Amino acid sequence: xxxxxxxxxxxxxxxxxxxxxxxxxxxxxxxxxxxxxxxxxxxxxxxxxxxxxxxxxxxxxxxxxxxxxxxxxxxxxxxxxxxxxxxxxxxxxxxxxxxxxxxxxxxxxxxxxxxxxxxxxxxxxxxxxxxxxxxxxxxxxxxxxxxxxxxxxxxxxxxxxxxxxxxxxxxxxxxxxxxxxxxxxxxxxxxxxxxxxxxxxxxxxxxxxxxxxxxxx
Amino acid sequence: xxxxxxxxxxxxxxxxxxxxxxxxxxxxxxxxxxxxxxxxxxxxxxxxxxxxxxxxxxxxxxxxxxxxxxxxxxxxxxxxxxxxxxxxxxxxxxxxxxxxxxxxxxxxxxxxxxxxxxxxxxxxxxxxxxxxxxxxxxxxxxxxxxxxxxxxxxxxxxxxxxxxxxxxxxxxxxxxxxxxxxxxxxxxxxxxxxxxxxxxxxxxxxxxxxxxxxxxxxxxxxxx
Numbered sequence: 001x002x003x004x005x006x007x008x009x010x011x012x013x014x015x016x017x018x019x020x021x022x023x024x025x026x027x028x029x030x031x032x033x034x035x036x037x038x039x040x041x042x043x044x045x046x047x048x049x050x051x052x053x054x055x056x057x058x059x060x061x062x063x064x065x066x067x068x069x070x071x072x073x074x075x076x077x078x079x080x081x082x083x084x085x086x087x088x089x090x091x092x093x094x095x096x097x098x099x100x101x102x103x104x105x106x107x108x109x110x111x112x113x114x115x116x117x118x119x120x121x122x123x124x125x126x127x128x129x130x131x132x133x134x135x136x137x138x139x140x141x142x143x144x145x146x147x148x149x150x151x152x153x154x155x156x157x158x159x160x161x162x163x164x165x166x167x168x169x170x171x172x173x174x175x176x177x178x179x180x181x182x183x184x185x186x187x188x189x190x191x192x193x194x195x196x197x198x199x200x201x202x203x204x205x206x207x208x209x210x211x212x213x214x215x216x217x
Numbered sequence: 218x219x220x221x222x223x224x225x226x227x228x229x230x231x232x233x234x235x236x237x238x239x240x241x242x243x244x245x246x247x248x249x250x251x252x253x254x255x256x257x258x259x260x261x262x263x264x265x266x267x268x269x270x271x272x273x274x275x276x277x278x279x280x281x282x283x284x285x286x287x288x289x290x291x292x293x294x295x296x297x298x299x300x301x302x303x304x305x306x307x308x309x310x311x312x313x314x315x316x317x318x319x320x321x322x323x324x325x326x327x328x329x330x331x332x333x334x335x336x337x338x339x340x341x342x343x344x345x346x347x348x349x350x351x352x353x354x355x356x357x358x359x360x361x362x363x364x365x366x367x368x369x370x371x372x373x374x375x376x377x378x379x380x381x382x383x384x385x386x387x388x389x390x391x392x393x394x395x396x397x398x399x400x401x402x403x404x405x406x407x408x409x410x411x412x413x414x415x416x417x418x419x420x421x422x423x424x425x426x427x428x429x430x431x432x433x434x435x436x437x438x439x440x441x
Binding site: 050059060062064065066068069070072073076077088089091092093095096099100131 | 266275278280281282284285286288289292293304305307308309311312315316349
């Protein structure tokens, strides 16, 4: 289209990586700006004054914030490689599970790294993963034969973030024994031709989490 | 396109926003009142993940989560569109809907339930979030423009439920000098006939909120 597309993100953030995945899947060219969250740029504060957070997408000079909102904007603006299905009920299902990942799964998983009662936290996290595993059923991706909206929103789980954190912190969250389908999906996710270009550098991410979480036994 | 049911409660504005959407589009539906203290097999069947209202059931297929339901309704029944056409405007509406549910609702409810020292701080945070909305509605009749739209339905709890929360929570948030535009919008919204006919009677709402507040405070008192 020739209009400028800019993305303000952070290399290690699953939220800004989601947006990159969507843009790359649709073959949209964009300019990327790495933000320093300890020293937020004037542009970030101008484009997202409400939350002052990344990611922010800038298209034709207009900013859009909140990764799930950005994903829907991208899907509506660039029609190649649809992220959401056409059927309203299937779209509702995708949006429902995307919300579930964001509002239930991710907080439950994070909580395992800080909760005093770790056993209880892990049980609760497992409950959310079980629901996700049941939703995936025998599909290759949540989107069906190829990556879709839910797969992208669940990047924290499918990508290296969760694997690294659980290894470093010593948690058994996404295991083959308990969640064989999710594990298989996760392997498909990180090996997907486009997705793998969008994941943060493995070593760098691992090192970052090691510094952040230390090694707890 | 028959076979529309709404599993809901009259008091919950998450449910009312769905009713408003259906009425705005002229969709006939059956309202199934749920007792949340004694959840029915229907609710557990149609929303096994959250076991919450509202749930829209269309041709025996359930859809849960009010914002997801609103978009489903908009995509299924094309008359009186709720979301704008332009992708950028749609993104703005979705952004503010998320902000509304995550910050404003949460902020106001926290200010309502808090007691003692925390209350002042909670009120300040709620006011800050409301100030963003005041800015958004300035110069507009509705958030949707000339007509009621998606964001109006999402924020539609403000004219009726918020002042009830103020009364029950012992606080004043929506002051005329600070929020003239939001108040005016609220009056325009709540006096629209289709909107007005769905709101629960004030006394019942006060009763419901008072009971919810006591319950929450009793839970907080039990914590070590």
